[in-house]
Amino acid sequence: MIDEIRAVLKEHGRLSVDAATCGERNDLYAAGMTSQASVNVMLALERAFDIEFPDRMLKRSVFESIASIRDAVKELTANR
Amino acid sequence: MGQTGIHVEAVRRIAAEIAGPAADGVDREGRFPHETFAALRTARMMSACIPEDLGGFGCGLVELADMCEALAQHCSSAAMVFAMHHIQLACIVRHGLDQPYFRSYLATIVAQQNLIASVTSEVGVGGEMRTSLCGVERQGDRFTLAKDASTISYGQQADDLLVTARSSPEAPNSDQSLVLVRKADYSLEQKGAWDALGMRGTCSPPFKMTSRGGVDQILASPFSDIASQTMVPFSHILWASCWLGIAKAAMTRARAFVRAQARAKPGTTPHAALRLARGASLLQSMRTNVEHAARECEALRGSGHETEVLSSVAFALKMNNLKVSSSQLVVEIVQEALQTCGIMGYKNDSKFAVGRHLRDAYSAVLMIANDRIYATNATMLLVLKDD
Numbered sequence: 001m002i003d004e005i006r007a008v009l010k011e012h013g014r015l016s017v018d019a020a021t022c023g024e025r026n027d028l029y030a031a032g033m034t035s036q037a038s039v040n041v042m043l044a045l046e047r048a049f050d051i052e053f054p055d056r057m058l059k060r061s062v063f064e065s066i067a068s069i070r071d072a073v074k075e076l077t078a079n080r
Numbered sequence: 081m082g083q084t085g086i087h088v089e090a091v092r093r094i095a096a097e098i099a100g101p102a103a104d105g106v107d108r109e110g111r112f113p114h115e116t117f118a119a120l121r122t123a124r125m126m127s128a129c130i131p132e133d134l135g136g137f138g139c140g141l142v143e144l145a146d147m148c149e150a151l152a153q154h155c156s157s158a159a160m161v162f163a164m165h166h167i168q169l170a171c172i173v174r175h176g177l178d179q180p181y182f183r184s185y186l187a188t189i190v191a192q193q194n195l196i197a198s199v200t201s202e203v204g205v206g207g208e209m210r211t212s213l214c215g216v217e218r219q220g221d222r223f224t225l226a227k228d229a230s231t232i233s234y235g236q237q238a239d240d241l242l243v244t245a246r247s248s249p250e251a252p253n254s255d256q257s258l259v260l261v262r263k264a265d266y267s268l269e270q271k272g273a274w275d276a277l278g279m280r281g282t283c284s285p286p287f288k289m290t291s292r293g294g295v296d297q298i299l300a301s302p303f304s305d306i307a308s309q310t311m312v313p314f315s316h317i318l319w320a321s322c323w324l325g326i327a328k329a330a331m332t333r334a335r336a337f338v339r340a341q342a343r344a345k346p347g348t349t350p351h352a353a354l355r356l357a358r359g360a361s362l363l364q365s366m367r368t369n370v371e372h373a374a375r376e377c378e379a380l381r382g383s384g385h386e387t388e389v390l391s392s393v394a395f396a397l398k399m400n401n402l403k404v405s406s407s408q409l410v411v412e413i414v415q416e417a418l419q420t421c422g423i424m425g426y427k428n429d430s431k432f433a434v435g436r437h438l439r440d441a442y443s444a445v446l447m448i449a450n451d452r453i454y455a456t457n458a459t460m461l462l463v464l465k466d467d
Contacts, residue, residue, distance in 0.1 A: 016252045029304055032252030034210070035456075042463045055465055058393035060308070 004048050005069050009033075012040040024067040029060065038063050045069065051076040087128060087137050091147040094119045100154035106281035107436050110274060112237045113158040113281045116151070120162065121193040127186075129166050130173060134183070135190035140381065141314065145321040145374040152325025153332070156440040157281025159325055161195075161234050163318035164282075167311060168196040168242045171258060172299070174310045181296040185260065197238035199289060203228040205253075207452065210307060212256050215249035218295055225259060226290045228271075233284040236270070239263050241289070244303055256303035259293070266291035278439030309390040313377055315448075316403040320370045323410035323444050327366060330417035330437040331359050337421045337432045352420045359416030366409040373402045397460050400453045407444035414438045 002024070009019035009028070016032040033041070041063060046052055051073065053062075062072050099116040106113045120126060129144055130136025139147075144166050152159035169189070176182030188194065205211045214227040225245055232241070240262050247257040267290055274285040299306065334356050341350040380386040389395055414437045418425045421432040428435050 030252075030255050030302070032254055034254050036459055039459045039463055046463075052465065053463065055392070055394050055467070058463060059388065060304070060391045061388075 001070055001073060002066060005045070005066055005073070008041055008044040008048055009066070012044045013037055022066065024070075025065050027064055028066070029064055033063075041069075045073065049073050049077060087125070087139055088143055088146045088150065090123050091120070091125060092150040094123060094125075095150045095154040095158075099151055099158045103155035103158075104436070106155060106157055107278075107439075108280075110276075110280040110283070112234060112283050113155055113161070114237070116155060116158040117161070117195065117237075124190070124193065125162075126165065126193040126195060127169075127190040129169055130186050130190060134186050136186070141317060141378045142371075142374045145317055145370065148318050148321040149325040149328070152322040153329040155281065156322060156326050156437075157279055159322040160279060160282050160319070163315075163322050164198055164233055165196050167314045167318060168198050170314045171242065171306050171310050172260070175258075175301040175306050176299050179296065179300060181294070182260070182299070192239075194239035195234065195237065196240050196242055197232055197234050199227060199229050199232055199235075199241050199243040201230040201232070202244075203230050203286070207449065209244070209448070210256070210304070211253045212244050212246045213253060215246035215251060216257055216259060216298065217249055221295050222292065223259070223295050223298065224290075224292045225261070226288070229287050229289055231274075231284045232268070232287045232289070233282045235268055235285070235287050236283060241266060241291070243289070243291070247298075247302075254304070258299045258301075258303045258306055259291075260297045260299075261289075261291040261293055262297075265293050277442060278436070279443045305391070308396060309387060312396070313373075313390065313399050316399045317370065317374050317377060319444070319447060320366075320402055320406040321374070323406050323441065324366055324370050326437050326441050327363055327410045327413040330414040330434045330441075331356075331363055333425070333432045333434055334359060334417035334420035337424060352422065355416050355420040359413050359420065362409055362413045362416065366406055366413065369402055370406060373399070393460050393464050394466070397457055397464060400457050403448070404445075404450045404453050404457075407447075407450060410441045410444050411438070414441045 006019045009015060013019055013028060013033045014037040042053055057072055062068055098119045099113060102113055102115050127136040128139040132138040148159050148163045151162055172182050200209045202213055204213050217224045225243060227243060240260060243259045243261060244256050245259055246253060247255050269288040271286040271288055274283050338350055338353050338356050341352060380389055414434055417434050418438060424430045424432040425434045427433060
């Protein structure tokens with residue numbers, strides 16, 4: 001799962017660091033991810049994992065690190 | 081009238097007795113409404129939103145909105161300057177109370193009634209507030225910061241400045257900090273004029289700013305949080321309240337015009353009254369929108385989930401919608417007032433003149449261009465389900 005998240009971030013996150021080696025708890029916004037880029041990351045994650053982020057998850061804290069994204073994706077894929 | 085209503089009432093009086101009589105001169109000469117701010121300072125309104133235990137009045141967003149509306153009914157420039165000052169102050173009150181420097185700075189504002197200007201614009205970023213080119217250069221516990229600002233409203237008249245910048249020159253341009261610089265520590269080189277269609281008294285030319293200070297003058301919260309949780313909602317609500325005041329003032333003139341016509345010929349409803357009716361309906365929608373947003377935001381205070389709601393996509397979209405709709409409505413309403421009054425509204429020397437209101441209203445769609453906001457909303461709607 002982490003590898004897929006990293007791949008999405010590499011393609012859509014517009015990070016100033018390498019998404020492949022970026023620490024799981026590093027702040028992605030501090031690494032240059034803009035709000036615009038974060039929307040593209042959300043869309044790509046929805047496609048990659050066949051999920052839909054409910055509106056309650058559409059906030060900065062959910063997308064601020066690889067670990068927080070993983071937790072959200074885990075929650076959404078848990079019951080299937 | 082409650083304990084807090086007295087502050088709104090005090091501003092209302094200053095608006096009617098001081099800002100109103102000066103407004104045409106402020107507009108014509110493109111000068112700062114200094115007499116209004118002298119009165120606001122005397123009434124201690126520059127510290128109105130500072131909590132009571134720190135010496136302010138503890139006014140919330142609803143009261144600030146009422147104050148902006150009251151001022152804008154008489155002088156839109158004074159109202160907008162008052163709004164911008166309190167937007168800056170709210171950022172400090174809501175994000176700086178844990179920092180000793182900012183606590184003592186708030187005491188200074190209470191004592192000296194300083195005026196704070198915002199330095200968010202920058203040459204080369206194309207109007208994008210969430211991007212900075214300049215960066216804070218730290219050396220030990222001191223910093224230097226230089227910024228090429230495309231506009232600083234009341235830059236020349238302000239005491240202190242709140243400036244956005246990259247948190248360091250090496251940081252990505254979206255990793256921003258908010259930095260307070262004090263009068264003694266900055267210099268401004270004016271790079272152009274402010275001879276604008278409207279909002280002429282805000283005195284908003286471009287400036288090159290150079291500053292220095294102690295690193296404790298940098299707010300610890302990242303600007304991204306300050307922007308989404310405070311600066312953007314406060315801006316959109318207080319700006320919209322200013323526009324509401326402009327719309328209301330134009331409608332007041334239109335109402336007086338129609339009443340005069342009706343008195344001249346009792347028994348027939350003047351044609352112009354139809355325009356007035358349309359304007360009144362638009363004004364009601366606008367008022368409902370603005371007041372609802374202010375109350376909703378205020379209700380979040382101390383609710384336990386304020387930060388979560390304020391930083392959500394759904395909330396950002398709602399605030400953006402308030403901005404685009406009220407900035408368009410103000411122009412429509414003033415146009416209805418103009419058509420109601422006809423040539424008497426068009427003539428600058430008439431008591432029904434709404435030319436200044438119309439020119440001031442046109443600034444609304446440009447303060448963060450509506451097209452930019454629509455583009456942001458379009459992106460957010462790609463992921464927002466609203467179900």
